Structures are given as structure tokens and as C-alpha cells.
Amino acid sequence: MNLAIKNITTGYGKTPVISNISLTVGPGRICALMGRNGSGKTTLLRCINGVLPVFEGNIRVMGKEIQKLGRAQVARMISVVPQTHFSPFSFSCMDMVLMAGAARIKAWSAPSGKEKQKALETMAETGIDHMAKRPFNSLSGGERQLVMLARGLFQDTPVMLLDEPNSHLDFANQHKIMALMQQVTRKRNMTVVITLHDPNLAYYYCDDVILIHKGRVKAAGKTCTTLTNDVLSAVLGDNIQCDETKKGVFVVIPKHIPQKMN
Amino acid sequence: MMMIFWNIRVPRVILTIFIGAGISTAGAVFQALFRNPLAAPDILGVTSGSGFGAALAIMFLTPLAFVIQINAFIFGIIAVTLAYILASLSQDSSPSVLVISGIVISAIFQAGLSFIMYMANPYDQLAQIVFWTMGSFNTASWVKVQGAVPVLIPGIILMIIFSWPLNIMTQGEEDAMSMGIHVVRWRIFYVLVSTLMVATSVSLVGNVAWIGLIVPHIARYLSGSEHRRLLPMTAILGGLFLMIMDTLARSVMLSEIPISIVTSIFGAPFLGYLVVSAGKTRRII
Numbered sequence: 053m054n055l056a057i058k059n060i061t062t063g064y065g066k067t068p069v070i071s072n073i074s075l076t077v078g079p080g081r082i083c084a085l086m087g088r089n090g091s092g093k094t095t096l097l098r099c100i101n102g103v104l105p106v107f108e109g110n111i112r113v114m115g116k117e118i119q120k121l122g123r124a125q126v127a128r129m130i131s132v133v134p135q136t137h138f139s140p141f142s143f144s145c146m147d148m149v150l151m152a153g154a155a156r157i158k159a160w161s162a163p164s165g166k167e168k169q170k171a172l173e174t175m176a177e178t179g180i181d182h183m184a185k186r187p188f189n190s191l192s193g194g195e196r197q198l199v200m201l202a203r204g205l206f207q208d209t210p211v212m213l214l215d216e217p218n219s220h221l222d223f224a225n226q227h228k229i230m231a232l233m234q235q236v237t238r239k240r241n242m243t244v245v246i247t248l249h250d251p252n253l254a255y256y257y258c259d260d261v262i263l264i265h266k267g268r269v270k271a272a273g274k275t276c277t278t279l280t281n282d283v284l285s286a287v288l289g290d291n292i293q294c295d296e297t298k299k300g301v302f303v304v305i306p307k308h309i310p311q312k313m314n
Numbered sequence: 315m316m317m318i319f320w321n322i323r324v325p326r327v328i329l330t331i332f333i334g335a336g337i338s339t340a341g342a343v344f345q346a347l348f349r350n351p352l353a354a355p356d357i358l359g360v361t362s363g364s365g366f367g368a369a370l371a372i373m374f375l376t377p378l379a380f381v382i383q384i385n386a387f388i389f390g391i392i393a394v395t396l397a398y399i400l401a402s403l404s405q406d407s408s409p410s411v412l413v414i415s416g417i418v419i420s421a422i423f424q425a426g427l428s429f430i431m432y433m434a435n436p437y438d439q440l441a442q443i444v445f446w447t448m449g450s451f452n453t454a455s456w457v458k459v460q461g462a463v464p465v466l467i468p469g470i471i472l473m474i475i476f477s478w479p480l481n482i483m484t485q486g487e488e489d490a491m492s493m494g495i496h497v498v499r500w501r502i503f504y505v506l507v508s509t510l511m512v513a514t515s516v517s518l519v520g521n522v523a524w525i526g527l528i529v530p531h532i533a534r535y536l537s538g539s540e541h542r543r544l545l546p547m548t549a550i551l552g553g554l555f556l557m558i559m560d561t562l563a564r565s566v567m568l569s570e571i572p573i574s575i576v577t578s579i580f581g582a583p584f585l586g587y588l589v590v591s592a593g594k595t596r597r598i599i
Contacts, residue, residue, distance in 0.1 A: 065405065103488055127494030134489060140349045141484055141539035151482045155494030160475045162542050207493065 053112075054079050054210050054243035055100070060109035062099040068107060069095045070267040077260065079210070082237050082244040084254035084275065087264035087287060093247040096264070097213045100245070102126045113211050127155035131207035133200050133214040139188055145199050146184040149175060152207040174206040175199075178232060194225035201229065205236060212237075214246040218253065226250070230257040251288070251304040255279055263287040279304065326454035329462060330560045331553035333515040334525060336466040338552025339473050339545055340508035341526030342533065346480040346541060347504055348409045355512045355526040358416035358505065362423035363393025364516040369430040369443045379453060382446070383461070383517045390513035393419050394505070408487060409501070448572030449520035451560050458518050469511040470549050473504070477541040480504070484539075522556065523574035524581025529555055531584075 053076045063069035070092035077083045085093045098104045100111055102118050111118040113129040121129070131152065139148070149171045150163045157163055163171070175181040180198045183191070188199060197217055204212050214233070218226040234257050237244050248254050254261050255275050262272045263283060271283040284292045284304065293307045340355035348357065356362070367389025371382040400415040427447070434440040479500055482490045487497050515522065529552040530544070537547040556577075563576045 098488075101492055103491060123491055123496045124494040127492065130492070132489070132492040137485075137489070139485065140351060141346070141534070143481065143484075143539050147481065147540050151485065152493050154479065154482050154490075157478070159479050162478050 053077065054114060055245065056112045057100065058109050058112075060096075060099060060111060061107040062095060062104050063107065064095075064104070068267070070099070070264070072109075073264070073269055074109075075262055075269075075272065077243045077245060079243055080238055080241045081259040082233060082246060082257065083260040083262060084258035085245060085247045085262050085264065086249070086251065086254060087270075088289070091264045091287075092267040093264055094215055095267075097132070097215050097245065097247060100211075101130055101132055101213060124155045127207065127209070129209055130211045130213060131204040131209040133197075133204040133212065133217055135216045135219050136193075137196060137200055142187040142189045144185050145175070145180065145188050145191070145202075146171060148188045148199055149203045149206050152203045155207070171202075171206050175202045177205060177236060178202045193220050194222065194228070197221060197225070197229055198232075201232065205240075209242070211243045211245070214244065216247050216249065218248070218250070226253065233257065251279055251284060251292075255302055255304070321456070322454070325456045325459045326451050326560070327557060328459050329454045329519070330451055330557040332459075332462050332466045333519060333522065334529075334556025335470055335549040335553040336462075336511040337515050337522055337526045338529035338533075338548045338555070339470050340511050341552075342530035342541070342545055342548045343473055343480065343504050343508045344526070345530055346484045347501060348413055349484055349486065350413075351531065352527065353413075354524075355508060356420075356516075356521075357413055358397045358509065359393035359420040359423060360390040360509055360512045361516055361521050362420040362427065364390035364513060365447050365521060366393075366423040366427045366430070368446050368517070368520070369427050369434075372439050372442050372446070373430050373434055386517035387513050389423070390516060391509065393423055394509045394513075398505070445572060446520045448574045449516075449522045450563075450570065450572050451519055452564070452570050454519075462514060462518055465510055465514040469507050470545075472507050474542075474545045474549070476503070477545045480541040480545075481539075519573070521574055522577060524577045524585075525552060525556055525559075528581045528584050 055077045057073060057075045059072050059074055061068050061071045073096060075083065085096060087093050095104065099106060100118070106119055116129070118126055118129070146168070150167065153163055153167050157167065172181055172184060175184060178198045178201050180195065180202060183195065183199070188196065191199065201217070217229055221229065230253050233244060233246070246258065258275050260273065261275045261278050263270045263278070265287045270287050271278050279294065281294050284294065291307050292304060295303050295305055297303055337355055344353045344355050344357055345351055364386040368382050368386040370389070371385035375381055375385065397412065397415040397419040400418060401412040404411045431440060431443055434443055479495055482493055482495050483497070483500060490497050512526070530548050533544055533548040533551050537543040559576045559580065560573060563573050564570045
């Protein structure tokens with residue numbers, strides 16, 4: 053298993069936020085982390101990335117215990133794509149992507165021509181190589197997220213964590229990012245853990261799902277079998293139901309839909 | 315004539331170039347570290363600490379320049395160290411805590427400086443303290459060049475050599491960590507070297523206002539934000555800018571004007587221009 057988490061408890065200061073969570077995700081698979089606001093999804097991602105301390109349990113990536121590794125070693129194992137990103141200074145998209153090479157590039161050095169070529173190829177993978185010289189801060193939200201995704205891929209790690217990458221994106225861009233993630237996950241055979249709020253995105257683009265409620269795992273398994281009315285109601289609240297469209301497509305919608313005005 | 319040129323003019327020009335380059339480079343580094351385009355190299359209290367140290371020496375020790383410089387340097391370092399210790403007592407390791415600690419320490423030393431000025435003899439000590447706090451290169455000499463160069467040249471070179479991780483530090487603590495940067499270790503390194511450069515400069519010529527804030531912005535317009543290009547550009551522009559300002563300071567009036575007055579006259583309107591233009595282009599702030 054690329055990522056194996058065993059009975060971890062973590063939190064802020066000395067207060068545990070999530071308790072006794074275990075999960076394993078294999079190569080070439082996307083695992084969705086779902087739960088209400090404040091349930092502990094982001095806390096779990098931060099713990100996996102070594103930003104928060106592990107109170108109990110252990111996290112292994114490719115068999116190595118994360119808590120025992122230095123920052124650069126962790127960065128060679130795990131990349132992170134944040135929810136939103138603002139850069140206080142306007143770097144070019146190429147410079148933004150190249151930063152993810154920090155774990156490979158010596159501090160007194162600079163990215164070599166080979167690294168720059170690799171960065172350009174990674175940007176081509178996410179369809180943004182034509183933006184290489186454009187200032188990052190001049191891009192739209194969707195374009196920025198693609199740059200952040202390219203940066204994560206350039207880090208070239210077996211595990212990638214994405215924290216609500218769709219939260220500020222329009223409908224089309226949400227699906228674009230998710231489809232791209234699905235494609236690169238298969239192609240690179242990497243392990244992806246992604247926090248999501250929309251069960252539909254989890255159902256269509258993720259292989260596995262873990263539903264967290266009040267810091268504990270409420271349900272876990274393959275998305276097609278785990279996302280049921282009972283589980284979703286227990287985790288996301290009563291006003292939710294699984295349904296099918298006339299064409300037989302699975303959808304998750306609110307149980308109580310207000311009547312249209314017209 | 316030649317003696318004035320070699321013993322007064324040349325060391326003065328060299329001193330302005332290196333101090334301008336050093337303070338400006340430190341400014342660019344601090345702006346990156348604190349992810350704040352308005353951060354100045356004295357954000358952690360080095361200038362207030364040095365001012366207090368200099369005033370203390372003028373008031374209670376001796377009017378000898380060498381003693382004043384040493385005292386200013388020591389108190390500049392003490393101020394930053396206290397700011398760092400105060401910040402480390404907090405559980406929050408974000409740069410904003412360090413900035414707030416710097417403001418606290420700065421305020422305390424500023425109050426101390428004001429108290430000494432209040433108590434000082436208005437006929438000699440007060441004038442000396444006021445002149446020191448506004449900075450001047452009129453006492454520039456080869457001895458001062460010898461005091462500045464061994465700190466400023468290695469400091470600027472070190473910052474330029476290790477400029478690439480600064481790009482990553484601008485992305486925020488957690489993002490930088492995720493990309494493999496040991497944030498705390500690098501922050502200590504950059505703060506230490508920058509503080510040494512600023513404390514050395516301030517102890518030799520007094521406070522030089524604005525330059526550490528505005529020169530990195532001018533350089534950013536010319537070279538972009540990538541620090542491997544930005545820091546050398548900042549150092550060159552900083553040196554030239556301060557040399558020109560000092561030439562103005564000693565030549566526009568019959569008597570010499572303190573350097574901070576000249577740099578402020580040019581610096582403050584430029585900052586105003588930045589604030590106005592930032593809304594249109596988002597390039598700087």
C-alpha cells in the first residue's frame with residue numbers, strides 16, 4: 053500500500069480533533085474524504101503531511117513511517133494541493149511550479165534546464181504549458197488551481213493530498229479538475245486523498261470514500277457501495293438522498309427541494 | 315584636494331553603496347519572509363534598539379563615535395533577539411506573531427529613546443541623538459568602511475546565494491513545509507544575516523529610513539519577483555539609490571541634511587504611488 057494510516061489520533065495543541073482513524077489507499081486509486089465542516093478532514097490531511105503531530109498511531113508512505121522522516125524526505129513522498137492559493141508576489145506560473153522541486157534542488161542552486169523542461173512537461177500534462185510565462189496572480193481561479201495541480205505533480209511523489217480543490221471553482225472547472233486528477237492518478241499510478249463536499253464528485257471520480265463524523269470514521273469503502281442514503285444522512289445531515297435520473301444516472305440531491313417560483 | 319577626495323569622498327561613496335545595498339537586500343528578504351510587501355528591515359525592532367543603544371551611549375557613556383556604534387549594534391541585536399524570544403513563547407509559529415513581537419519590542423525601545431531624549435542636555439546631547447536617529451554619512455571614513463564591508467559583503471553574497479528558497483518561503487509556512495523547506499531553520503538564517511547587516515549599517519551611520527522598503531519594489535518592477543534575479547537587482551539599485559540620496563543630502567543646501575529626511579522625501583511619495591498603482595495592476599502589493 054502506498055499510504056497506510058493506523059489508528060491515528062491528532063489535533064491542535066493537546067486537544068484531539070480526530071481519533072483512532074485508519075485507512076489504506078493503494079496505487080492508482082483516489083480516496084475521497086467526506087464530512088461536514090469541522091469534522092476533521094483537513095486536520096487529517098495536515099497530519100498525514102506531518103504538519104500536525106501524531107498523538108497516537110502511525111502513518112506509513114511506501115512502508116516508511118512519516119513521523120520519523122525529515123521535511124525534505126516527507127516532501128519526496130507527499131505533495132499537497134491547497135484549497136486556494138494567493139501569492140503575495142507575482143511569480144510566473146513556471147516559477148510557481150518549479151518551487152515544488154525544493155526537495156530535490158540544493159538551496160544554493162537553482163532549477164536546472166532539465167528541471168525546467170520537466171516542469172514544462174508537467175504543465176503540458178495539465179494543459180497549461182502555454183501559461184508558463186504568465187503571472188500567477190493574473191490567472192482565474194480555475195487556471196490557478198491547474199497551476200497548483202501541476203506544482204503538486206512536479207513534486208513527483210507517490211502520494212498526493214488535495215484539500216477541497218474545487219471549493220472556489222465553477223461547475224465546469226470542478227469536473228475538469230476531477231477528470232484530470234482521475235487521469236493522472238491512473239497514468240502515474242499514484243495514491244490520491246482528496247477532501248470533497250459534493251458526494252456526486254466523489255461517486256464519479258473517486259474509487260474509495262471515507263466519511264468522517266465528529267473526528268471519527270463513520271463509514272469507509274468503495275464509493276459505489278458506501279454512498280448510501282443511510283450513510284450520507286448519518287454524516288451529512290437529514291436533508292440528503294441518493295436518486296437516479298431518468299437515464300439511470302446516480303445523483304445525490306437534497307431531500308427537500310424548494311418549489312420553483314415560476 | 316586629493317586628500318579630501320581619497321579620505322572623505324571615496325570612503326563616503328563606498329559606504330553609501332554598501333549600506334544602501336545591504337539595507338535594501340535585507341528589506342527584500344524581510345518582505346519575502348513575512349509575505350508582506352510593506353515589511354521593512356527594521357520590522358523586528360533593530361532600528362529602535364540601535365537608536366536606544368546609541369542614545370544611551372551619548373547620554374551616559376561617552377560622545378566617542380566608536381563606543382556609540384558598538385552600543386548601537388549591541389542593542390540592535392538585543393532588540394531582535396528579544397522579539398524572537400517573545401515570539402517563541404507563543405504556541406503560534408506564524409510570521410505574524412514575530413511581527414507583533416517586533417512591534418512590541420520596538421515600542422519599548424522607542425519609549426526608552428524618547429525618555430533619554432527628554433532627559434538629554436538640549437545643547438549638546440539632544441542634538442547629537444536627534445542627528446543620529448535621522449542618520450548621516452558626514453562622518454564616513456575608511457575605518458567605517460572597514461567596519462561595514464566585512465559584514466555587508468558576505469551578508470549580501472550569502473543572501474544572493476541562498477535566494478531560491480526565499481521564493482518558496484513567500485508561499486506561506488505550510489506550503490513551504492509541504493515542498494520540503496525547513497521553515498523555522500531558514501527563517502532564523504535569513505533573519506540573523508539580515509539583522510546583522512541592518513544593525514551594522516545603523517550603528518555606523520544611524521537610521522536610514524525608507525530605503526529598505528522602497529528599493530525592493532523598484533527592483534521588482536525591473537526584474538520580477540523571482541529572488542535569484544530580484545536580490546542582485548535590489549543590491550545594485552540600493553547602492554546607487556543611497557549614493558544619489560547622500561549626494562543630494564550634502565549638496566542641495568549649504569549645510570548637510572540628515573539622510574533619512576532625503577530618503578523620506580523621495581520614499582513616502584513613492585509608497586503613495588505604489589498604493590495607488592497596486593489597485594490597478596496588482597503587480598506589487
